[in-house]
Amino acid sequence: MISVEESVHSELIEVLKNHFDTQLWLGFETDLKADEKINKCTTQNFRQFLGNETDLLAYNAFIGLKPSALYALEGCIKTSGLLVIFTPFIERWPKHEAHNRGLNFSHHDTHDESLFIKYFCDTLLSDKNTAFISDTDFNLPLVLDDSTATANKGSIASVQNSYLTNEQHLHLNTLTHRYAEQGNIKSIIIGKRGRGKSALLGELYKWGLNTFESVFICAANRKNCDSIFKVIFEAYPNLSSNNVLFVSPDNLHSVDQSALVLIDEAAALAPSIIISAFKRLNNIVIATTEIGYEGSGLGFNKKLKPILQRDKTVKSIELLTPIRWPADDPLEPLFEKVFASHYSKGKTKSFETFSNNHSSVSNLRFEFIDSSNKTEQQIGKLIECHQLLMSAHYQTTPDDLMRLLDSDDQAVIIAHVNNIICGACIVVKEHLTVDEELAQQIISSQRRLSGNLSLQTIASMLFDQNCLTLNCWRVTRIAVLENVQNKSIGSQLLSCTERLALNNNVDLLSTSFGVEAALLRFWQNANFKLIKIGTRRDTSSGHYSGLFIKPINQDIESTTLLLVLRFELTKIYLGELGVLMPTLLRNEYNKQKHYLSTQARQAFEKLVADKTEAIIANELKITNTLEELFFVAHQLQSNSLLILLRKLMIKGNSAELKLTLNQQIIDILESLNMAS
Known part of the structure; x- marks a missing residue:
C-alpha cells in the first residue's frame, strides 16, 4: 500500500514499469500508455482480464x-x-x-465516512505480509525465502511436451477415457482461481483437434481465453489466434452438435445459454469458479450446477492445487478474509453444534442495525x-459488503441465538x-435515478409523482443458515421487519426477485402482492423478475389496490391477445407464405402448431413467443418471415387494443371514485 499525494504517482509508476515483465494497471487512464507489457483497465471492464x-x-x-x-x-x-x-493518506x-x-x-x-475502507485498511495493515509506504513512514515485510516462493514443481508431470500438475493430468485422462467409453463428453470443471482450469481446457483443445472435426472455444470475452491460447500456441507455434475457432455465447446455437465446445469463465454467462448448450451439444466442457467474481459464480453453484447434473452423463471435477502461486501463498487467504467470502472452519463447526440443538431455534433474538447505530x-x-x-x-x-457497511440507506435485521447469527434480512x-x-x-x-427501484417503478406505473415521497423499505435479501432452514426463521425475520417498519412510519414494504415457485409461495404467504413482472429473464437466476409490495400504512391501501388492479387487467389484456395470436399468425402467414422458402414454411408451421395450445392456455408470454419466432427467422435468414413478424408486432401493439385496456382501467377507477 502506497499512501502518497497523487502528484508523486508518475515517479513511482516509472519505477514499477521497469521491474515487471507483465503488468495490469487498474484506474490509471491518463497516467500511462498501454503497450506489449502494460495492460490497462477500468472498474467497468475488468472482467475481460479474468x-x-x-x-x-x-x-x-x-x-x-x-x-x-x-x-x-x-x-x-x-x-x-x-x-x-x-x-x-491512510488516516x-x-x-x-x-x-x-x-x-x-x-x-x-x-x-460522510466509509466504515468499509477503515476495515479494509486495518485488515491489510495488520497482516505481516503487507508493505506500507507513505511520505512519513514505511513498513517492509521480510522477503520470503526463494524455496517457498516457487510454484508446486513437485506436482508437475510431463505430458506430451506440455506441463500439467498430477491433478490436471489425472482429470485429463478421466475425461478422455470417458469419451472413449461412452462416445461423448460432458463435464464441469470447478475450482478457485489459479488452479489451472483454463490450462486444462487448453489440453482438451489439443486432444480434441485429433478427435473431432471441429473444436470451439467460448467465453464472455475473447480476451478471457488468453490462458487457453497460451497452451495451444506452445504446442502449435505456427497457429495464430485467428486459426483457433472462437464462438461468442450468442452464437453457440449455430455450432454443429457433434463439435467439441470448451467454455471458460462459464459463470459469467447467462444460465439459459449454458443450459441450452448442454441440451443441444453432444460434447461440451465448461470451467468456472464458484465464488462470484466472474459475475454470478455463486449463482452457478447454487442454481445452475444442480440443473446440469440432472443429466447423469455430466461429469463434475474439481481442481484444488494452486499452480499460479504456491500453496502457502499469503495473498489469497488475506483477500478471502478482507472480502468475507466464506466462513472460517471454526465458525462452521460451531454452526454444526448449533444445528444439532433443535430447541435453540425457539430462543431467537432480533437486532436492528441501520445508519443510526x-x-x-x-x-x-x-x-x-x-x-x-x-x-x-x-x-x-x-461490493455488497461495502454497501452493507457504508450505505445510509441499508439496514439489517439479524436473528441470532447465543451469539450465533442464524438469519439476516437486508x-x-x-x-x-x-x-x-x-x-x-x-x-x-x-x-x-440510482437506487429507489420500487418507488420509481410505482410512480411511473401510476404516473403519480406523489408516490416518490412515500417511505418504502425494500427487502433485498433474506438468508438463513443452511443447517436450520425450514424452521420458520425466514418468516420470523420478515414479521420482525414489518413490526420495525410500522414503528418507523414506513408506508409499504417491497421486494423484487426472480419468480420461481418456492419463493413465490413464501412471499404470497406473507401477503405480498405482485404488481409487475419483467419481460426479460434475469441473467443470474434465469427467471422473470417480479416486483411485490405490501402496505404497512392503511392510507396507501387504495394505491396498492390500484397497482394490483392494473397488473390483473394487464394479464387479462395479454390473455385476450394470446387467444388472438394463433389467428393473427395464421391469417398473416396465409397472405405471405408464397414468399417464403420451403424450409422457412416448415419451420413456421411447426412453431405455430407447437405454441398454439400453450398460448391459448395463457401459459406463454406473447413477447417470448414473438422473440422465439424472430430467432427462427434470423436463423433461416428469411427476410420475408421477418417482414411477416414485424407486421404481426404492429398488430399486436395496435392502438385499438391499448385503448381497450385503458378504457377497462378507467371504468374500474370511476367506480372507485379514483379516476383522477
Missing part, C-alpha cells in the same frame, strides 16, 4: 474502491508477483472524497451477515425528494 496472468497489479484507489474489481484481478497475480494499491482515506466513488449508491446517499463496534456482526448472504444467495458480491430504505421537473421525467420514464 483468466489472465500478470506479474504486477496496480490499483489506483483515488478513483474509488470497487471491491469486486480488486478481488477479481488479485487472482491474476503470478508467483513472485506484486499487488500495489495507491491510496489517499484520511475513510473520509476522503474518493471513499464513495467506486460504487453507485442510492440517490442522495452521501455518507452502524459503528465500528458493529463491523464484526455485519461481516458475519455478509458471509451468511454469500453462502445463501447467488447474487451476493464483494432492507434498503427508499424515499425521494426531487424537484418538479425531475419528478415529471421519472414518472414519464425519461429518467431513472
Whole structure:
C-alpha cells in the first residue's frame, strides 16, 4: 500500500514499469500508455482480464474502491508477483472524497465516512505480509525465502511436451477415457482461481483437434481465453489466434452438435445459454469458479450446477492445487478474509453444534442495525451477515459488503441465538425528494435515478409523482443458515421487519426477485402482492423478475389496490391477445407464405402448431413467443418471415387494443371514485 499525494504517482509508476515483465494497471487512464507489457483497465471492464496472468497489479484507489474489481484481478497475480494499491493518506482515506466513488449508491446517499475502507485498511495493515509506504513512514515485510516462493514443481508431470500438475493430468485422462467409453463428453470443471482450469481446457483443445472435426472455444470475452491460447500456441507455434475457432455465447446455437465446445469463465454467462448448450451439444466442457467474481459464480453453484447434473452423463471435477502461486501463498487467504467470502472452519463447526440443538431455534433474538447505530463496534456482526448472504444467495458480491457497511440507506435485521447469527434480512430504505421537473421525467420514464427501484417503478406505473415521497423499505435479501432452514426463521425475520417498519412510519414494504415457485409461495404467504413482472429473464437466476409490495400504512391501501388492479387487467389484456395470436399468425402467414422458402414454411408451421395450445392456455408470454419466432427467422435468414413478424408486432401493439385496456382501467377507477 502506497499512501502518497497523487502528484508523486508518475515517479513511482516509472519505477514499477521497469521491474515487471507483465503488468495490469487498474484506474490509471491518463497516467500511462498501454503497450506489449502494460495492460490497462477500468472498474467497468475488468472482467475481460479474468483468466489472465500478470506479474504486477496496480490499483489506483483515488478513483474509488470497487471491491469486486480488486478481488477479481488479485487472482491474476503470478508467483513472485506484486499487488500495489495507491491510496489517499491512510488516516484520511475513510473520509476522503474518493471513499464513495467506486460504487453507485442510492440517490442522495452521501455518507460522510466509509466504515468499509477503515476495515479494509486495518485488515491489510495488520497482516505481516503487507508493505506500507507513505511520505512519513514505511513498513517492509521480510522477503520470503526463494524455496517457498516457487510454484508446486513437485506436482508437475510431463505430458506430451506440455506441463500439467498430477491433478490436471489425472482429470485429463478421466475425461478422455470417458469419451472413449461412452462416445461423448460432458463435464464441469470447478475450482478457485489459479488452479489451472483454463490450462486444462487448453489440453482438451489439443486432444480434441485429433478427435473431432471441429473444436470451439467460448467465453464472455475473447480476451478471457488468453490462458487457453497460451497452451495451444506452445504446442502449435505456427497457429495464430485467428486459426483457433472462437464462438461468442450468442452464437453457440449455430455450432454443429457433434463439435467439441470448451467454455471458460462459464459463470459469467447467462444460465439459459449454458443450459441450452448442454441440451443441444453432444460434447461440451465448461470451467468456472464458484465464488462470484466472474459475475454470478455463486449463482452457478447454487442454481445452475444442480440443473446440469440432472443429466447423469455430466461429469463434475474439481481442481484444488494452486499452480499460479504456491500453496502457502499469503495473498489469497488475506483477500478471502478482507472480502468475507466464506466462513472460517471454526465458525462452521460451531454452526454444526448449533444445528444439532433443535430447541435453540425457539430462543431467537432480533437486532436492528441501520445508519443510526452502524459503528465500528458493529463491523464484526455485519461481516458475519455478509458471509451468511454469500453462502445463501447467488447474487451476493464483494461490493455488497461495502454497501452493507457504508450505505445510509441499508439496514439489517439479524436473528441470532447465543451469539450465533442464524438469519439476516437486508432492507434498503427508499424515499425521494426531487424537484418538479425531475419528478415529471421519472414518472414519464425519461429518467431513472440510482437506487429507489420500487418507488420509481410505482410512480411511473401510476404516473403519480406523489408516490416518490412515500417511505418504502425494500427487502433485498433474506438468508438463513443452511443447517436450520425450514424452521420458520425466514418468516420470523420478515414479521420482525414489518413490526420495525410500522414503528418507523414506513408506508409499504417491497421486494423484487426472480419468480420461481418456492419463493413465490413464501412471499404470497406473507401477503405480498405482485404488481409487475419483467419481460426479460434475469441473467443470474434465469427467471422473470417480479416486483411485490405490501402496505404497512392503511392510507396507501387504495394505491396498492390500484397497482394490483392494473397488473390483473394487464394479464387479462395479454390473455385476450394470446387467444388472438394463433389467428393473427395464421391469417398473416396465409397472405405471405408464397414468399417464403420451403424450409422457412416448415419451420413456421411447426412453431405455430407447437405454441398454439400453450398460448391459448395463457401459459406463454406473447413477447417470448414473438422473440422465439424472430430467432427462427434470423436463423433461416428469411427476410420475408421477418417482414411477416414485424407486421404481426404492429398488430399486436395496435392502438385499438391499448385503448381497450385503458378504457377497462378507467371504468374500474370511476367506480372507485379514483379516476383522477
